[in-house]
Amino acid sequence: MERQALQDAIKAFLQEDIGRGDITSEAIFGEQEFGKAKLVARQDLIAAGVGSIAATVFLIQNGRIQTTRAVEDGKAVDAGDSLLESEGPVVDLLKAERTALNLLQRMCGIATLTRQFVEKVHNYDVRITDTRKTTPGLRLFEKYAVRVGGGANHRFNLTDGVLIKDNHIAACGSISNAVTKIREEASHMLRIEVETDTLEQVKQCLECDVVIIMLDNMNLETMENAVNLVNGRVLVEASGGVSLKTVENIAKTGVDIISVGALTHSAKACDIGMDWIEEGHL
Amino acid sequence: MERQALQDAIKAFLQEDIGRGDITSEAIFGEQEFGKAKLVARQDLIAAGVGSIAATVFLIQNGRIQTTRAVEDGKAVDAGDSLLESEGPVVDLLKAERTALNLLQRMCGIATLTRQFVEKVHNYDVRITDTRKTTPGLRLFEKYAVRVGGGANHRFNLTDGVLIKDNHIAACGSISNAVTKIREEASHMLRIEVETDTLEQVKQCLECDVVIIMLDNMNLETMENAVNLVNGRVLVEASGGVSLKTVENIAKTGVDIISVGALTHSAKACDIGMDWIEEGHL
């Protein structure tokens, strides 16, 4: 993630939670009172955003806060394990706490769920990807968490990938026409992906410059037929309502990519808290 | 929600999803092609953000889009029901679609879960509130969804409510000292709330100017004792790991407020999609 964008986002998040100050803590703690606290996993989880995000939250709140990462992003962590230690003015640790936790809980939640999907299909040569069903304002954070969890990213936004859907096909009369029209306009550096509902459409894709064929909400049998039809000439992506229960059977069909909206729209926040190690007056 | 803040947030969300444009749709649809589409619930849910948020997303994307709200926020909606109709340039409906859905799915998810909590305790004189465990950047949206679902809001941020916690008490030596210190500094328009772990602390609160006593992670028996001890003199709030399974028993103890982090950190996104009603050339 680019530093600048990351920092701007975190400043806004801190501002949202702190407002014009922590009226309780500022009334009680002076600027000279220092403390040390750690963020602790209260459940098993995959770490995501520890060093890059949570530590930055503390640092942006006050440049004098020192942080020590106890675990690298992507590692499995047990309940009770420490993720990050932070040391600095008590009042700033308290002000940054909630924002750091809210981000971390969500990112670890996504990484943990992604890892579960990835493990379900580890015997298959298939890539688990996210979708654009992310939380508004957090796409950079959530797509990073997917990668940390072992998944891959689908297109980030509507600009950096061509995906021809039913409306586009209808408007152009055929897949082939749509592809031709796009090829004239779009950068030569992009591949073209088409969303298909039927084997007939899959066939049409194979007759023009389509490099990824998305099978949208097809049943397992149709997917398998599609994979056979394609026979390795282009990439095949399964999409639509994929769950931990269904993902392995989908992988068995031989698709190359499985995109899973649930990675970001249905991941539960992990339980993480902040415990104090010591407080004192410097 | 103040118009300005709402609009600025939505502009940023649209920008995140659209980037420099929808390269697929712009290559295919001209500015003169109009369409009509509806957002449809694909599960039972409580509507939240339909007229105020989703409609605004379409309007900000293009002021020529007309929207018609099919349901008011707070109403229960069945799977298959329409939430909002939007009519305007196809290319802008497609550009706004994902952002509108991502916001709506999350907000309806929160309202729906909040309604479930509220219904569990509808026989008790108790208020269900949210916490600060919200998604960074979305607090305004999520706290609104909680209200729509029938819940109430706890403090929005660290500025607009005094909540004395264990660190504060420890630093001041006693609850009474902490309250005195806060009373000197804070606005006379704020009540003071204290987080307590024991009945002894509850007693101490009753001896000073505390108007809300939070019972933090107490078991049901201790909560009941606390309520009896307080005997209606001040407000009592239960907090800590409240779930749909436990909320009714907590309400039975006689507390006035139950704050539930799960409302915002663990609500599942509702399933909502966009269906096309017609497309044509104006």
Add this chain to the structure above:
Amino acid sequence: MERQALQDAIKAFLQEDIGRGDITSEAIFGEQEFGKAKLVARQDLIAAGVGSIAATVFLIQNGRIQTTRAVEDGKAVDAGDSLLESEGPVVDLLKAERTALNLLQRMCGIATLTRQFVEKVHNYDVRITDTRKTTPGLRLFEKYAVRVGGGANHRFNLTDGVLIKDNHIAACGSISNAVTKIREEASHMLRIEVETDTLEQVKQCLECDVVIIMLDNMNLETMENAVNLVNGRVLVEASGGVSLKTVENIAKTGVDIISVGALTHSAKACDIGMDWIEEGHL
């Protein structure tokens, strides 16, 4: 004050005064010419904003400027006393000078006037507060100056305090109805204040959940009657056209709070200047 908000405001103020550069000083002084200057009180005053604000102005203009605070905020200073020494590139001292002075003159003016009010009533158990009659864009700075002067802050904005006024009462039919309506909607962490014009209204307040009763533009006798009526059950606030001449008599009536718009809308800027201690070439 939160660092981020403070710094953003000061950057904008410097930009307003400097524009695209100090064409006079930049033509004459090189980047290597250093100087030392002090901000000096040219009248007796109460210091406000010296270390926290004026020093930050210099620091934001150029991080190489060193500042030494000669006095703490809240202290009484005599004409001729130094407030702050700044040492660094001459060109940047000159660029920051006017902004630092303009802020300091206003803040010291407010603190000095507030102190005068506070001293007038120091024999009474009463709190002097500000109002929302502040300079647009400077509320954070001006409310801080009020605190430094010994006053307290009333609500910061329309969000962080409930104040029921005549329109609200009229719209609801009665004070009691208005209070009930607010209590349903507002956070349980806020007290309710009502603005009253008559003793009859004061009585009505006592019959519902009102914790602060504002006596709006009442004469001294009515105020005294109101205080007797309330008899310590809730807080009483006097408001409306309070001046240095009238404040002591108002305090004598026994009110708990006196809010004074003049603290911010009529404080005269204090006379403060910048004197050079030395200039030279490093």
Add this chain to the structure above:
Amino acid sequence: MERQALQDAIKAFLQEDIGRGDITSEAIFGEQEFGKAKLVARQDLIAAGVGSIAATVFLIQNGRIQTTRAVEDGKAVDAGDSLLESEGPVVDLLKAERTALNLLQRMCGIATLTRQFVEKVHNYDVRITDTRKTTPGLRLFEKYAVRVGGGANHRFNLTDGVLIKDNHIAACGSISNAVTKIREEASHMLRIEVETDTLEQVKQCLECDVVIIMLDNMNLETMENAVNLVNGRVLVEASGGVSLKTVENIAKTGVDIISVGALTHSAKACDIGMDWIEEGHL
């Protein structure tokens, strides 16, 4: 004033006063309740900012508010006169009220004081100007109020005017050297002004390309001598601690310009209030 800059400033001012909403009024008034109110002078004053600023505040808060200006900027208004009528949603009139008043009170205060200075010298061919001693963030508003009051503006910021002061002269060795150095660097479209402390310095100015000679804190006699010395060849500006008491005698010396910091740093806010004309449900 450029629309864009004006609107951005007013948006920020409204946000400062409203925060996340007016919790009192929003709980009581629905969006359909309309009202009509007027801003009324509670003292004699010179109108400034009525149609251009106060009306814009209401319009920015809600585009549905209709405003009617009762008086043009620059006109003398009696206590009791209406300045501006506003009609629209009650809740938005209440939200915009304080910001509109705070700006208007300050601007009318400055225009009123400026008019007093201007009238004191109306028998002399002299221009009253402001200085850079303005409120940070409000310079555009305050300099406009000075013009409305009949004064003229000195340079807006350090970029748009050359003013050679003692440090600059000292650093260059002489006025003549400083002027030469500036002439090489600065735009040919700017005149050069020099701040002088002695008649000797005035003489030096006359020997080089100086078009405005500022007499800094000189007594009346020296000023008169300076004016005689200059003899109409260039402009002469009096500056330093000018008050309503001293301004006429200064004008008598024959100077062309009198700059008065007090116009902006010591103007008292005018007393202006908002009265309701009617409230109702549309």
Add this chain to the structure above:
Amino acid sequence: MERQALQDAIKAFLQEDIGRGDITSEAIFGEQEFGKAKLVARQDLIAAGVGSIAATVFLIQNGRIQTTRAVEDGKAVDAGDSLLESEGPVVDLLKAERTALNLLQRMCGIATLTRQFVEKVHNYDVRITDTRKTTPGLRLFEKYAVRVGGGANHRFNLTDGVLIKDNHIAACGSISNAVTKIREEASHMLRIEVETDTLEQVKQCLECDVVIIMLDNMNLETMENAVNLVNGRVLVEASGGVSLKTVENIAKTGVDIISVGALTHSAKACDIGMDWIEEGHL
């Protein structure tokens, strides 16, 4: 171009040129004086940015300005032809004039030069593209002008295209290693392009998943050999110092794409002026 990004950029450009106002025109023209003016080509050129950009500049300056496009983007225009008519307040036409012209002159310059390149190679099946050698802050505008001129866009920024250069190859040990590493990390929706200096490198590209081979600064003979080697299996792009003199011979080698930095870094501004049609008082 997305409306929001376009409008934000244009607002900033207008602010840069107007500052706090047009002091000359505002002193002379009242708000009621209307005029009509046209932007006129003073040389033959290809129109670019007329309706989409220049008209928007006038509209953003004042929403009351009416514009009528006299020519569509991409059309060839003769010296003397009108491009755009604008009618509205004289003062706002004058304020918007320079910004509209500065943008239009640059955009038409780029489109005109692009068209010259495109016409040189119109007998060949080759695509002329731009590079990232654009003016900072104007990439959206300049890449649009290239398309209008008949060219195509290369990647917009470092995020939306993979281009492996010599450093990357050196760091990975071989082209094949670099491609493998990228394929693991990058989105499956992107093609991989590699910059090559020798035929040996071209061969290596053909052995791995490279879809575009850039021939960097090769002579014509080597390019032709490269094209023969590739034999249509992947796309071949010529790059490096391409000029109007060399472009046709490069096209003859059979490459698919010729990228030309000169389109944006060396296009001369076209000569365009604003002529008044009528001025009057409404």
Add this chain to the structure above:
Amino acid sequence: MERQALQDAIKAFLQEDIGRGDITSEAIFGEQEFGKAKLVARQDLIAAGVGSIAATVFLIQNGRIQTTRAVEDGKAVDAGDSLLESEGPVVDLLKAERTALNLLQRMCGIATLTRQFVEKVHNYDVRITDTRKTTPGLRLFEKYAVRVGGGANHRFNLTDGVLIKDNHIAACGSISNAVTKIREEASHMLRIEVETDTLEQVKQCLECDVVIIMLDNMNLETMENAVNLVNGRVLVEASGGVSLKTVENIAKTGVDIISVGALTHSAKACDIGMDWIEEGHL
């Protein structure tokens, strides 16, 4: 240039070129890989923006990058000479490269062209100035390059200089009326410039308070007559289509100032590249 404005502009330029990251380089280089590179002139040129701009680009991209300036702005540089060395993380050198080069190429182009104009007239007492025909968003950068090249700046924007043109004269009835009107409104610190088309207009200027007379698109003979007419009483500026071919003859007419739009609107970007000195792992 003010640091803040400069840094904000450069941040935006970097963001434009980098987007959400350099997907190629980030996949290949770790954060620990350091390199050293230099910006090298590939043609003879006048250096502009090396230490102040290009170095800042690298520093803003990553504060750990060390830069060493090889040449001062304004110096003539030969093809092959190094301009700036930068050392730091490879990935950040690659991310900053294009933005640094795009700015530098343009700035050096302007300085180089300006120097050519200045040298053509070095035997005459005349000042070469720019105009407002600059690239939108880059005016600060381009006007700085003109100064570095030996030219001077005309007014920066419409606020900081009075320039009366034909519309203004027509609206006021005469030059004299226009000047009077402006003098009443404008700051006393500004000189008045008038654009003239005929000798008759030049005469009219001499009869009122005009300090600079612009001769707009006059032929050499008329210019010479105008200069004789003015006879040194005020400044004379030649303007309109000035080129390297015509500039010397214009200077011979005796004008004081020659303003040249071509300096900024027609300067060709200089050829500058980045060469690697070493790469390694720290």
